[in-house]
Amino acid sequence: MRILVTSLKGGVGKTTTAIHLAAFLQLRGPTLLVDADPAEGALVWARQGAGLPFEVASPEGARPKRFEHVVIDTAGHPKGKTLREYADKADLVVVPTSPGMLSLVSLEQFAKELRGLPLKALVTLVPPFPSLDALRTLGYLKAHKIPHFKNVIHRLAAYEKAVLAGTVVHNVPDPRAQRAWEEYVMVGREILKR
Numbered sequence: 001m002r003i004l005v006t007s008l009k010g011g012v013g014k015t016t017t018a019i020h021l022a023a024f025l026q027l028r029g030p031t032l033l034v035d036a037d038p039a040e041g042a043l044v045w046a047r048q049g050a051g052l053p054f055e056v057a058s059p060e061g062a063r064p065k066r067f068e069h070v071v072i073d074t075a076g077h078p079k080g081k082t083l084r085e086y087a088d089k090a091d092l093v094v095v096p097t098s099p100g101m102l103s104l105v106s107l108e109q110f111a112k113e114l115r116g117l118p119l120k121a122l123v124t125l126v127p128p129f130p131s132l133d134a135l136r137t138l139g140y141l142k143a144h145k146i147p148h149f150k151n152v153i154h155r156l157a158a159y160e161k162a163v164l165a166g167t168v169v170h171n172v173p174d175p176r177a178q179r180a181w182e183e184y185v186m187v188g189r190e191i192l193k194r
């Protein structure tokens with residue numbers, strides 16, 4: 001399976017999503033994460049030390065044919081050429097989207113740009129209960145007929161700790177680390193069910 005993780009907006013959790021979906025897929029088969037962001041977020045993550053359970057490579061260094069699953073992480077607002085190159089070959093285009101009107105408007109704009117492709121929005125950085133942001137955002141996506149994951153990703157400090165440690169979130173010492181990991185497992189299961 002080839003999954004492209006991309007968005008118009010920056011800082012919405014693309015790299016966090018790409019890392020954790022790759023970790024999930026690696027449990028099913030050899031998985032490669034291609035870091036197509038010139039800022040090299042995923043490569044930096046991989047270099048932090050603790051180690052990731054899958055291979056991370058630059059587009060130049062990637063040998064995707066050797067892998068069962070390939071996840072591609074891009075920069076925010078990727079160049080049209082980069083986007084087309086990867087999007088056309090993807091089985092699924094995951095677009096992380098934080099709650100909030102501006103984020104949703106930029107998602108709709110992006111969805112138009114990617115019309116015809118298997119796009120699925122993932123609501124990320126959801127504030128904790130009792131915020132109604134997740135419900136509101138999911139309601140908006142439904143009303144506007146934008147395909148999306150039913151499961152959402154909450155804003156949890158454990159994810160930030162995972163970047164610093166260069167590992168997958170379930171490995172960090174944080175009381176919510178397991179819950180954070182399970183959120184991505186649920187999203188991964190939605191992907192496999194398609």
Ligand SMILES: Nc1ncnc2c1ncn2[C@@H]1O[C@H](COP(=O)(O)OP(=O)(O)OP(=O)(O)O)[C@@H](O)[C@H]1O
Binds near residue numbers: 041
């Ligand atoms: N669910 C989350 N909870 C808390 N912090 C998060 C979460 N997801 C991402 N972050 C943090 O938010 C910041 C941006 O996340 P990330 O780098 O994954 O986004 P991005 O879309 O890849 O950004 P860019 O567009 O710059 O590549 C990072 O510091 C990351 O650790």
Ligand SMILES: [Mg+2]
Binds near residue numbers: 014037042075
């Ligand atoms: Mg990134």
